[in-house]
Amino acid sequence: MQTRNVIRYLNRIDRRVLYTLLIIAITIPFFFTIQIRVPISRQTEQLYKVVEALPQNSFVLFGADWSASTRGENRAQSKALLIHLMRKKIHFIILCFDPQAKTLMQEMVTGMQKEYGYTDGVDWANFGYRTDQVNFLKGFGPDIPTTLSMDINGKRVQDLPVMRGIHTAHDITMLINVSGSTTTETYIDYLQGSYNLKMVAAVTSVMIPEMINRLDSGQLVGMMPGLQGAIEYEQKLGYIGKASAASVSASVAHLLIIALILLGNIYTLIEKRMSSSVRGRN
Amino acid sequence: MTEFSPWLAEHLKVMSIWLGTFCTLGLFSILYRENKLYRFFEHLFLGISMGYLMGNVWTDTLRPKWWIPLWDKGEWWQAGVLIFGLFYYLIFFKKVSWIARLSIGFILGASSGLAFQGFVNDYWPQIPTSFKPLWPHQAIYDKTGLLVSKALSVPDAINNLIFMTILVCVMSYFFFSIEQNNRVLKRSAQAGRWMMMFTFGAIFGSTMMARIALLIDRLDFLVNDFGSHIGGQGVMFTLLLFLCGAVIFLAQRTDKE
Amino acid sequence: MFSNLFHPLHGSSWYIAILGCFALAGILIAILQSLPHALRRPLIRIVTFLGGLYYAVEYFWPTHSMPIPGSPKHMGNFLTPFISPAANMLSVIAGWTIGLGTINLCQIHGKRLLHAKEGKLNSLVFFIAMIAMFTLAVLKQAHPNLINKNLYMLLFEGLYQALDSTMFALVAFFLVSASYRAFRVRTGEATLLMVIAMVVMLGQIALGQQLTIHLPDHGFWHNFRVEIIRDWILTKASSASVRAIAFGIGIGNLAVALRVWLGLERGAFFDS
Numbered sequence: 001m002q003t004r005n006v007i008r009y010l011n012r013i014d015r016r017v018l019y020t021l022l023i024i025a026i027t028i029p030f031f032f033t034i035q036i037r038v039p040i041s042r043q044t045e046q047l048y049k050v051v052e053a054l055p056q057n058s059f060v061l062f063g064a065d066w067s068a069s070t071r072g073e074n075r076a077q078s079k080a081l082l083i084h085l086m087r088k089k090i091h092f093i094i095l096c097f098d099p100q101a102k103t104l105m106q107e108m109v110t111g112m113q114k115e116y117g118y119t120d121g122v123d124w125a126n127f128g129y130r131t132d133q134v135n136f137l138k139g140f141g142p143d144i145p146t147t148l149s150m151d152i153n154g155k156r157v158q159d160l161p162v163m164r165g166i167h168t169a170h171d172i173t174m175l176i177n178v179s180g181s182t183t184t185e186t187y188i189d190y191l192q193g194s195y196n197l198k199m200v201a202a203v204t205s206v207m208i209p210e211m212i213n214r215l216d217s218g219q220l221v222g223m224m225p226g227l228q229g230a231i232e233y234e235q236k237l238g239y240i241g242k243a244s245a246a247s248v249s250a251s252v253a254h255l256l257i258i259a260l261i262l263l264g265n266i267y268t269l270i271e272k273r274m275s276s277s278v279r280g281r282n
Numbered sequence: 283m284t285e286f287s288p289w290l291a292e293h294l295k296v297m298s299i300w301l302g303t304f305c306t307l308g309l310f311s312i313l314y315r316e317n318k319l320y321r322f323f324e325h326l327f328l329g330i331s332m333g334y335l336m337g338n339v340w341t342d343t344l345r346p347k348w349w350i351p352l353w354d355k356g357e358w359w360q361a362g363v364l365i366f367g368l369f370y371y372l373i374f375f376k377k378v379s380w381i382a383r384l385s386i387g388f389i390l391g392a393s394s395g396l397a398f399q400g401f402v403n404d405y406w407p408q409i410p411t412s413f414k415p416l417w418p419h420q421a422i423y424d425k426t427g428l429l430v431s432k433a434l435s436v437p438d439a440i441n442n443l444i445f446m447t448i449l450v451c452v453m454s455y456f457f458f459s460i461e462q463n464n465r466v467l468k469r470s471a472q473a474g475r476w477m478m479m480f481t482f483g484a485i486f487g488s489t490m491m492a493r494i495a496l497l498i499d500r501l502d503f504l505v506n507d508f509g510s511h512i513g514g515q516g517v518m519f520t521l522l523l524f525l526c527g528a529v530i531f532l533a534q535r536t537d538k539e
Numbered sequence: 540m541f542s543n544l545f546h547p548l549h550g551s552s553w554y555i556a557i558l559g560c561f562a563l564a565g566i567l568i569a570i571l572q573s574l575p576h577a578l579r580r581p582l583i584r585i586v587t588f589l590g591g592l593y594y595a596v597e598y599f600w601p602t603h604s605m606p607i608p609g610s611p612k613h614m615g616n617f618l619t620p621f622i623s624p625a626a627n628m629l630s631v632i633a634g635w636t637i638g639l640g641t642i643n644l645c646q647i648h649g650k651r652l653l654h655a656k657e658g659k660l661n662s663l664v665f666f667i668a669m670i671a672m673f674t675l676a677v678l679k680q681a682h683p684n685l686i687n688k689n690l691y692m693l694l695f696e697g698l699y700q701a702l703d704s705t706m707f708a709l710v711a712f713f714l715v716s717a718s719y720r721a722f723r724v725r726t727g728e729a730t731l732l733m734v735i736a737m738v739v740m741l742g743q744i745a746l747g748q749q750l751t752i753h754l755p756d757h758g759f760w761h762n763f764r765v766e767i768i769r770d771w772i773l774t775k776a777s778s779a780s781v782r783a784i785a786f787g788i789g790i791g792n793l794a795v796a797l798r799v800w801l802g803l804e805r806g807a808f809f810d811s
Binding site for chain 1: 702724
């Protein structure tokens with residue numbers, strides 16, 4: 001009888017109770033500063049090595065294609081990569097095919113530039129949001145200055161010291177794409193493939209299965225896989241950022257989901273057995 | 283105005299955090315049930331995102347690439363680009379709406395023309411790397427000492443065999459050109475179906491992290507950022523628990539009614 | 540002659556040229572409108588074909604060395620120099636299309652407001668939010684003073700960021716509910732899916748990885764570490780399936796593109 005009551009309760013459990021459990025699972029770890037060292041995945045290790053090996057006079061195209069809808073993962077990834085680039089004093093430009101990324105990246109780099117001695121326009125530049133990625137990249141490859149024309153501050157490409165000597169895609173040392181959508185594929189299709197560019201990507205967890213194939217085929221030379229990749233990269237850099245802080249919360253939330261899946265299946269199994277035994281008696 | 287500007291600059295962060303909290307909780311209200319507050323914030327979101335997109339299309343694309351060349355540099359032919367773009371809007375006028383299809387068709391055609399390059403650059407590098415070596419061997423060097431082929435261990439060879447078997451099985455599942463009466467093809471397609479379930483499991487597991495990461499970001503904002511403005515993390519956490527409790531209580535009461 | 544025609548103009552000649560463009564557009568519309576109905580469909584097909592012709596020919600035409608300033612190794616053919624202007628023009632045209640969606644939304648919400656239908660307050664909120672954000676985004680660049688910048692940031696940070704991220708964060712709640720209620724192992728396939736999902740989940744979290752952290756860093760038992768199993772699942776087993784599915788999608792995409800380009804596609808666009 002007691003088992004039946006438990007089963008009945010589990011069957012009728014309100015969805016808001018599950019939501020509350022999830023909120024508790026995520027927020028409780030905020031009260032503790034636990035740092036768990038994680039093993040570094042092959043993909044993150046490879047990405048770190050590629051960025052580390054960049055020579056000092058390199059020019060990096062930083063494609064930031066994320067928004068608030070994926071910032072849980074992409075923001076930490078972008079910051080980790082920027083820290084690595086800025087520590088190595090590498091010049092970069094930002095290009096966005098998501099309108100929000102323009103402002104988010106501007107805020108992020110402006111907040112960091114003083115610490116690393118970077119100057120807007122000299123060591124980096126933000127070229128903002130552009131429509132129609134495919135056509136834009138077709139024009140961008142053979143003629144970067146004309147296609148970019150001016151940065152988000154309204155300065156012409158010709159007046160930006162960071163753009164000196166940059167004419168075509170052949171002048172780009174590496175392409176980094178932090179993305180929460182299909183822009184990584186479009187970069188591969190219309191820029192990386194045509195100019196044989198060295199390209200790395202930081203992608204959301206949903207995109208990992210797809211992007212692993214690009215890594216295997218050599219289209220990508222490094223990849224940061226989701227939030228876990230960001231945690232690993234922060235660990236490699238030796239700093240505690242948003243990703244590391246979210247590590248335990250993500251763990252507890254995952255464990256809760258696993259427990260709920262198991263619980264849901266166990267009570268269904270018991271319920272089925274009970275109903276079949278009742279049918280057997282009848 | 284002169285007083286408002288420094289005041290706004292001083293209070294910008296606090297105001298953003300309070301506004302952000304109202305918006306977050308307003309949208310979270312859907313977790314209780316469909317309600318007017320949620321609809322309000324949903325429309326606010328729609329308006330803000332539309333305005334933001336329009337503004338940025340103008341400031342980052344149309345202004346530098348069209349307006350400045352046309353107005354400042356005197357490139358009068360840019361008016362033709364505007365006219366071509368305006369042809370799209372003929373769709374709103376029934377009598378001449380078919381002319382919009384010329385613009386749409388041209389852009390569709392251009393996208394189709396670009397598809398060849400996209401296909402080649404995207405898939406061709408993946409085809410040769412799908413044929414993986416299956417026989418374990420030592421590293422192979424040419425006469426000059428350059429590495430031709432990396433060493434392949436027995437486990438790697440087994441992994442390669444698994445990879446290629448799965449690839450062929452899944453591809454055979456989508457082989458619809460002939461009826462799958464052949465026993466080998468049938469079995470292979472069946473195995474392909476199982477392998478896809480395997481993959482969907484992996485994708486589901488990965489998806490979970492993406493979604494959880496987003497929620498962590500939002501709760502981090504509520505508890506840590508907003509919490510620090512109302513007396514600390516503990517206060518906000520208690521407030522959240524109280525809200526959850528109230529929602530559960532209300533939900534159960536309405537269920538009983 | 541052609542290069543002389545495309546020469547920047549200033550002053551009154553600029554205005555005359557612009558008016559001329561619009562007059563030509565008007566004449567073109569009148570000519571198109573006078574075309575018999577039977578000719579319209581073939582014309583759309585021809586324009587679609589011409590739209591794709593440039594990029595297709597440019598891609599397939601053999602290339603040769605074509606040095607350009609700053610890039611002596613540049614390769615191309617006789618069509619390559621036009622890529623940049625064509626791409627710029629097309630991305631500007633893509634920018635113009637934003638108005639189509641905006642008009643559509645304004646029509647829906649405008650009707651609701653004018654006829655005082657249910658939800659009119661929400662429609663009003665939509666209009667106010669859209670106009671405010673658009674105005675500030677433009678003003679911030681045109682007059683980048685402190686007040687414009689801060690008001691823009693207030694709307695961006697306070698409203699847009701919070702609303703956008705929360706909207707997508709809601710999915711996590713529904714996933715949890717679905718995991719408990721719908722993730723049932725009724726068949727063998729479903730069981731496989733569940734087991735793999737759980738292993739991947741365990742392998743991608745710090746606490747999950749701690750379960751097998753004591754296994755050695757090398758050797759046979761190393762393979763039983765949960766993150767190694769996850770890596771194997773993602774890089775060896777599931778990547779093969781994803782690749783097979785992607786090949787299918789890629790060929791499908793190419794076939795559709797070819798059908799559209801050659802006007803073989805049937806349906807609302809080409810038929811009616």
